[in-house]
Amino acid sequence: MNKSRIRILDIFMAIILVAGIGIFSYPFVEDSLNDFLAQQMIIHYQKQASNKNSEEIKKQQEKMTKKNQQLAEQNVSPGIGSFNQAVDAKALKDLPSNAFFMEHMLGVIEIPKINVSLPIFDQTTEIFLQKGTSLLEGSSYPTGGKNTHAVLSGHRGLPEAKLFTDLPKLKKGDQFFIQINGKTLAYQVEKIQVVLPDEVDSLGIQKGRDLVTLLTCTPYMVNTHRLLVTGHRIPYQAKEAKKAIQGIDQWKKWKFFIWFIGILLGSIGLVWLLIAYLDSLAIAKRNYPLSFYVKNTNGRPIEGMVFSVKTLNGKHYITREKVPFVKASDEYGLVRFSDLKGGNYRLQHEELLLKIHVKHKHSKQFSMKLKKGRYKLRKEKEVYYLIEKE
Numbered sequence: 001m002n003k004s005r006i007r008i009l010d011i012f013m014a015i016i017l018v019a020g021i022g023i024f025s026y027p028f029v030e031d032s033l034n035d036f037l038a039q040q041m042i043i044h045y046q047k048q049a050s051n052k053n054s055e056e057i058k059k060q061q062e063k064m065t066k067k068n069q070q071l072a073e074q075n076v077s078p079g080i081g082s083f084n085q086a087v088d089a090k091a092l093k094d095l096p097s098n099a100f101f102m103e104h105m106l107g108v109i110e111i112p113k114i115n116v117s118l119p120i121f122d123q124t125t126e127i128f129l130q131k132g133t134s135l136l137e138g139s140s141y142p143t144g145g146k147n148t149h150a151v152l153s154g155h156r157g158l159p160e161a162k163l164f165t166d167l168p169k170l171k172k173g174d175q176f177f178i179q180i181n182g183k184t185l186a187y188q189v190e191k192i193q194v195v196l197p198d199e200v201d202s203l204g205i206q207k208g209r210d211l212v213t214l215l216t217c218t219p220y221m222v223n224t225h226r227l228l229v230t231g232h233r234i235p236y237q238a239k240e241a242k243k244a245i246q247g248i249d250q251w252k253k254w255k256f257f258i259w260f261i262g263i264l265l266g267s268i269g270l271v272w273l274l275i276a277y278l279d280s281l282a283i284a285k286r287n288y289p290l291s292f293y294v295k296n297t298n299g300r301p302i303e304g305m306v307f308s309v310k311t312l313n314g315k316h317y318i319t320r321e322k323v324p325f326v327k328a329s330d331e332y333g334l335v336r337f338s339d340l341k342g343g344n345y346r347l348q349h350e351e352l353l354l355k356i357h358v359k360h361k362h363s364k365q366f367s368m369k370l371k372k373g374r375y376k377l378r379k380e381k382e383v384y385y386l387i388e389k390e
Contacts (some may be wrong), residue, residue: 034161035248036256038132039249041098041119042108049182061181064141071140072147077204078138080197080226083124083153084217101131107142107180109133109152109214113245114166115251120152120178129155132163133214140202142178142212144185144233149205150178153215157223164216170229178212186241187212187231194218194225202228282361283342290337290347290366292357292384294329294375301333302388309337310346312355318345340366349373352386 049057098160106120119132120142128134133154135141142150154164168377170176170189178185193202203213210233217223294302309318309325317324318340329335342361347354352373368384370377 002145027072034131035252037098038118039252041101041105041131042099042117044102045108046179048102049179052182057182061143064143064181064219065134065145068140068145068148071138074207075205076138077200078136078151080136080200080203080215083129083134083136096127096145101128104128106135107178109142109176109178110245110248111170111174111176111214112248113171113174114163114169115248116164116166117245117248117252118154118163120180124153129153129163130158130161136203136215139213140205141180143180144178144210146208146210147205148231149203149209149211149213149215151203151215156218157221161263164214165218165220165226167214167229168218170214174214175234175241175244176214176231177236177245183214184236184238184241186234188234189229189231189232191228191229191301193230195228197224197226199226202230279361283358286342286344286361287339288363288366290335290340290368292335293366294335294386295333296388297390299387301329301331303329303331303333305329305335305349307335307347307349307352307355309340310348312344312346314346314348337366342354352377 017113101119101121104121104123106122108115108117109120121128121132121134124134124136133152136153139151140148142148142152154167155161156163156165156167158165160207170192172192174189176187176189178187191202195202203215205211212231212233214229214231216227218225218227280354294305296302306326308330310316311318317326317327319338325337325340327335327337328358342358344355346358347356347368352375353371354373354377355371357369359367364382366378368377370386374389375386378387
C-alpha cells in the first residue's frame with residue numbers, strides 16, 4: 001500500500017471518527033440545548049407573571065376557575081385522542097418562534113425527583129409537545145381547587161429532548177409542583193398505572209378532589225400503552241419546595257455548562273488533531289537531515305558503527321531507489337543521513353534501538369529518543385551524542 005493510499009485511508013478514518021462522535025453526542029447536546037431554551041422560556045414567563053398586577057392575575061384565575069366548574073358539572077372524561085395523534089405524528093423541523101409559545105404558556109411543572117422543569121401549554125399538539133407539556137383538552141386547568149383533574153401530557157424518547165422520558169422513575173409519595181397565576185401548587189403521587197391508549201376512565205374528575213395526572217407513552221420507544229402518574233394536592237411547604245426546585249435549576253445549569261465545555265474542548269481537540277495531521281502531511285513531503293556522534297566511555301569517536309533506518313515496527317528497511325538507508329560512523333564518530341523523508345522511524349544498530357521523528361514541519365532535523373542499548377543519549381546545542389556506558 002503506497003503512501004497516498006494510506007493518507008486517503010487516514011483522512012477517511014478521521015472523518016468516520018468525527019462523524020461517529022457527532023452522532024453519539026447529538027442527543028445529549030440537543031437535549032441540553034433544548035433544556036436551556038426551555039429554561040429561558042420559563043424565566044421569561046416567571047418575569048411576566050411577577051410584573052402582572054393582582055387584578056390581571058385575578059381575572060385570569062377566575063376565567064380558568066369558571067371553565068373548571070363547567071367541566072365538573074358536565075362530568076365527562078377528557079379525550080385522549082389529541083395526544084394519541086401527536087404520538088403518531090412526525091416530529092416537526094420548523095417550529096414557531098418563542099413568542100408563539102409564550103402566548104400559549106399556562107404555567108410551569110417541576111418534578112425534582114427526575115430534574116424536570118417544563119412549560120405547560122394550553123393545547124395538546126405536536127408543536128407544543130416538542131417543547132414541553134400540554135394540557136389535555138377536556139381536562140381541568142391546573143389551578144387547583146376541589147372537583148378538578150388536570151391532565152398534563154408529555155413526549156417520551158425524543159432524540160432532541162428528554163421531556164417526560166424519566167417519568168417511570170417516579171414512585172408513590174414523590175412530589176411535583178405547578179406554578180400558575182402567580183402561585184405554586186404542590187402534589188404528591190398516589191397512583192401509577194399503565195392503560196391502553198383509549199382508556200380514559202381514570203382521567204375523569206373525582207368529586208371533592210384536587211388531582212393532576214401526568215400522561216406519557218410506554219413502553220419506551222414502543223408507545224403501545226399510556227403511563228398515568230396521578231398526584232393529589234398537598235399543602236405547599238415553601239422552604240422545602242424552593243430548595244427542591246432550586247436543585248433542578250442548578251442541575252440544568254451544570255448539565256448545560258458541562259456539555260458546553262465538552263463541546264468547546266472537543267472542538268479545540270479536533271482542530272488540534274487536524275492541524276497536527278496537516279503538519280504531518282507537510283513533514284512527509286520534505287527531507288530532513290539526521291546526524292549524531294558516537295563516542296566511547298573515554299569520549300573518543302567510535303568509527304565504523306553501522307546504523308540502518310527502518311519502519312517504526314522494525315519489519316522493513318526505509319529505502320531510496322530500492323537502496324536501504326544505512327550509514328556508518330566516520331573517523332570523527334559522525335553518523336549523517338542527509339536526505340531522509342520526514343516521518344517516524346526506527347534507527348537500529350545491533351546494540352542500539354532508537355526512535356527518530358520530526359516534531360513539526362519547521363524543525364531543522366530529526367529528533368532522537370533512545371529506546372534500549374548500552375549507550376546513553378545526550379543533546380548539546382542541537383547536537384546529539386551517543387555515549388557508551390561504563
